[in-house]
Structure formats: C-alpha cells, structure tokens
Amino acid sequence: MFLLQFESPSEKLGIDLIKLLACLNDWGWGQQANAASGMAVNDDCKLKFLELKAKRSYRFLIFKIENQQVMVEKVGSPEESYDDFTASLPPDECRYAVYDFDFTTNENCQKSKIFFIAWSPNTSKVRSKMVYASSKDRFKRELDGIQVELQATDPSEMSLDIVKDRAH
Incomplete structure (x- = not known):
C-alpha cells in the first residue's frame, strides 16, 4: 500500500472523479452515455425550428430530453420577450433552447441571429448534465441555421447584455 500526496483539495477531487467515472463505466453507465450521443430527435423539433427560422412563427423554442428522445417542451410566440x-x-x-434575437x-x-442555448444549471442532477452534454452536438447538427451558441449554468451567463454582445 502507498500513500498519495495531493497539492490541493481540488487535485484530490479530480482523482476521486476519475475513480467515479471508472466505476460508472464498469457498471455499464459508459455505454448509456455513448448511446445518449445518438439520442433520437423528434421530428417536431426540426419542424418547429424551421418555422422559427423561415417564417419567424416563434420567438423561442425549449427542448427537453424525455424517454431517450429530444422533444419540444415549449414554444414562445413572436411577441414574447427575452425575459419571458x-x-x-x-x-x-x-x-436546450433556441432564441431568435432581433x-x-x-x-x-x-438584424436577427438564432441562438442555441445549452442550459445546465449547477443545481441540476449530474446524470442529467451528462446526458445533455453528450447529446448536444448531435442535436445541434439537426438544427441547420444556428448562428451563435451559448452555454449557461446560471442566469447571469445568458443575460441580455451577453446575448447582445455575442450578436454583434
């Protein structure tokens, strides 16, 4: 037996996280995370996105992963604000969300730019964060016409000021 010396608590946390991921992989969770990256996308997601992009029928779309599939959870009318x-x-x-910013x-x-926002609050469950993170790129590829991407773990990371700055 040997003793490891750590420079800082965060270094130990990094080692603990690696051990946890190795255990999850041994239990078969690694395969589920890989399967998540090939998650199904409901046709309604693409249809609503095309309506937002081409017809400007909506101000925003919010997507949820449910039963191994990305689906539309909410649509925002063109009159709705960024606060809404x-x-x-x-x-x-x-x-996941898409916002049409004028x-x-x-x-x-x-002008108008279409933002893709990956919303992953710090308070959400770790498993949910992993599923959303591993499926994001695959889902985003389904939505042809995304111009700006934002990732946010807290409302301040997607404030209106940040959106304005990223639009220019």
Whole structure:
C-alpha cells in the first residue's frame, strides 16, 4: 500500500472523479452515455425550428430530453420577450433552447441571429448534465441555421447584455 500526496483539495477531487467515472463505466453507465450521443430527435423539433427560422412563427423554442428522445417542451410566440424566455427555463433542470434575437447594428440595420442555448444549471442532477452534454452536438447538427451558441449554468451567463454582445 502507498500513500498519495495531493497539492490541493481540488487535485484530490479530480482523482476521486476519475475513480467515479471508472466505476460508472464498469457498471455499464459508459455505454448509456455513448448511446445518449445518438439520442433520437423528434421530428417536431426540426419542424418547429424551421418555422422559427423561415417564417419567424416563434420567438423561442425549449427542448427537453424525455424517454431517450429530444422533444419540444415549449414554444414562445413572436411577441414574447427575452425575459419571458428566461422565465420559461426550469431553475433546476437542463434544457436546450433556441432564441431568435432581433437587434439593430451600429450602422442602424435591423438584424436577427438564432441562438442555441445549452442550459445546465449547477443545481441540476449530474446524470442529467451528462446526458445533455453528450447529446448536444448531435442535436445541434439537426438544427441547420444556428448562428451563435451559448452555454449557461446560471442566469447571469445568458443575460441580455451577453446575448447582445455575442450578436454583434
């Protein structure tokens, strides 16, 4: 038996996390995480996204993973605000979202950019965070026309000011 010396508590936490991931893999959870990256996408997700992009029928879409499938949870009407959108995200659960952001450029031109937001609050369950993180790129590829991506673990990371900055 030997004793490991750690420089800091965070270094020990990193080692503990590696051990945990190894155990999860031994129990078969690794295969489930890999399967999550090939998660099914409900056709309604693509249809609603196309309506948002082409017809501007919606201001935002919120997507939820349920029963190994990404599905539309909520649609926001064109009149809804950014505050309405952020209030629609659950405070303790992960979600994907698309937001159609209208803005005026410095040259006084009206423009719009479609944001993809990966919402993963710190208070959500670790398993949920893992499933959403491993499925994000696959799902995002299904939505042709995303212009800006944001990842947020806290409302301050997706404030209106940040969205405005990223749009320009």
